Amino acid sequence: MKRIAALILLASLTANALAFEPFVVSDIRIDGLTRIAQGTVLSYLPIEKGDTLSDEKVQAAIRALYQTKFFSDVEVDRQGDILVIKVVERPAIAKLTLRGNKDIKEEDLRKGLKEIGLAEGETFDRLSLDRVQQELIRQYYNRGKYNVSVEPHVTKLDRNRVAIDIEIREGKAAKIKEINVVGNKAFTDKSIRDGFESDTTNWMSWYSKDDQYSREKLSGDLEKLSAYYMNRGYADFGVDSTQVAISPDKRAMYISTSVKEGEVYTVSDVKLLGELILPEDTLRKLVFIQKGQTFNRAAIEASTNAIKGILANIGYAFAKVTPIPKLDKDKRTVDLTLFIEPGKRVYVRRVVFQGNTRTEDEVLRREMRQLEGAWYSQAAIDRSKIRLQKLGYFKTVDIDKALVPGTVDQVDLTAKVEEQSAGSLMFGVGYSQYSKIILSASVSQNNFLGTGDRFSVGAETSNYYKRINASYVNPYLTDNGLQLGYNVSYSKLDYGNTDLANYTYSTKSFQTTLSWPISDFDSLSTSLGVSSNLINSQITTPRELVAYQDAVGNRTIHSWTSSLGYNHDTRNGYWAPTRGGVLSASIEGALPGSTVQFYKLFGEANHYWPVGGGFVLYLDGQVGYGKTYGQTYANNGYDAAGNIIYRKGDSIDFPFWENYYGGGVRDVRGFQDNTLGPRLCDGASASSTPAKDGSCSGGYYSYGQPIGGAFKVLGTAQVFLPLPFLKDVNTARVSWFVDVGNVYKDYQSFSASELRASTGLSLQWQAPIGPLIINFAVPIRKKDEDSRFVERIQFTFGNTF
Structure with missing residues (x-):
């Protein structure tokens, strides 16, 4: 040609x-x-x-x-x-029209056509059009559509112009009717084909398209077949031939592969040769296959990656580790040599950023743990990537390295990011038989003017709760990461319109916070604030709560608040971690001089473990404890019968408005928000304590009202499932969970027999409307008094802009 x-x-x-x-x-x-x-x-x-x-x-x-x-x-x-x-x-292309394409998006087609000069405004070349026709047919063949027809039509226009109309008839994809593996004796067809992307038509094919033939998919499946055998000792396994036949009507595909299994081999020796750099004993610890073990290609690959990884952490960015197996077919043994070529030790000359059109370079640079002028470290680069992801500003983060032209010991790093909206408009919607519709909304900007500063304004309303708050945070007040934040809020709770204790509680507060890192994974935080709380009781308010206010001697509660917290975060991702966890502890409370002096301790520990097969185990535990200090009651507090409940001069009990609550979409799922724990009958009831079935007699309400408690425990076990229709875990995850927990009046009231439990499925989805959580939960441990508070389906969602 x-x-x-x-x-x-x-x-x-x-x-x-x-x-x-x-x-x-x-x-x-x-x-x-x-x-x-x-x-x-x-x-x-x-x-x-x-x-x-x-x-x-x-x-x-x-x-x-x-x-x-x-x-x-x-x-x-x-x-x-x-x-x-x-x-x-040559004529100019005045108009380019694509018709009939469904399997390939038009924007992808136009982008590909433009790359070869076929676009509106370009010069028309008949040869380019012919190449386009053949390339489109090839792409559809790769998708298993062998009935495809691509017909370009060229219409001449005035002023030496043409209009091009590409008519595509995709046809239906050819279905895989048979996949035959010939020659396998050691393993069944089902076991060796497990994990293949290609399959015959099944009940999930409508979604997975696994019954549609693709040359790329078949090539990948044959590689998986080789890996299956070689990971089980068959070091001389081979694929002899592969035949693909298509029916005359081009609607059915038949795949046949002939294999030679060979024999199972044992490793006779493992040698480390080349320029080791590190002591051999150190490198030996990174070799995951030993003398006497069955040959395993996956273990060999893991060993080579581990050795390359440790060398990359000390500057050898382009280290090579080549496994050289020497087979003895008579003895059925493999003499394995790992040949190490570290290459030149390199340092990073420059770090540049691409794709951050809104975010300032400095915001990204301060998260980098790989410094310019320092030796190259893969561990530092990996940590930098996680820190950039955790900012929440970017959809994707990739860090590439390239040798500086003309050098052998310098590299430039390019951090490529794809920005996503850092501003959000969050909505939460809930509904229950008793609370009716619950709405919440917040406007936030987590990357104000590209500086990384955060501010938000939020509001929440229902038939019993109204809240407005505003906050501002500067995450880098100083170069070493000192963070300064402010928060102001107003809230009003009218519990009389829900199943909770019947009183209104209004709060005005202002708080300033400081936090600072003490390592790459650890940080400390502290806060100082002031608040004013007004509590109004009604005739339906449980008498014990009214008596507590009488004994304290003030309906308006003034507090100087402070807190100290510690956080240890080792998660390997932001949206969907699979390793690591969070350990946190905090103490907060009202300082001396407040109307009621108290402190609250809270601790949480959670961790993610990959357990194989795409499954991820997540365990979480939380404990909350509250107590007062240094104060006594100013007055006596009486129940409805005139008996003293709170005696003047006794130590003040923990304030009920600071109680912990349990239950809800992010707590013990399957129970309504805040409904677990102690309950009291209203002030007009014959007794303040509900019956065993949770009922109250003689009052305005026939049930006990939840009031929360000063001690809370919560445990969660969750397994994230590798479902075939959720391939991108960064977008959506489904988990099976078991929640166990409850709230108690105080620590002394704790009883394991009072723990509540639920199980079910949870969907977490980064949907177009924003983060979405849907839970289907079934209580597996509850009491009779919980019946009216069970909620099987719970959800919350948000919207981003």
């Missing part, structure tokens, strides 16, 4: 280039231009005024103009000393 093209070009040049006597060009005239400017053409010509023209220069000029692809014909003539070039312009 290349020879034919050369002959055609030579004939063209010979035909269009007349033989000239050499002469000096006094001027150049170009005839035939309608759309292309003469100056553009002259810029491509290798001839200028004053040049002496020869046949060689004429041919070079014609060749240069053809290479622009602007012209379909070029002729050269002479009028006296004037060089005359006559051209025929």
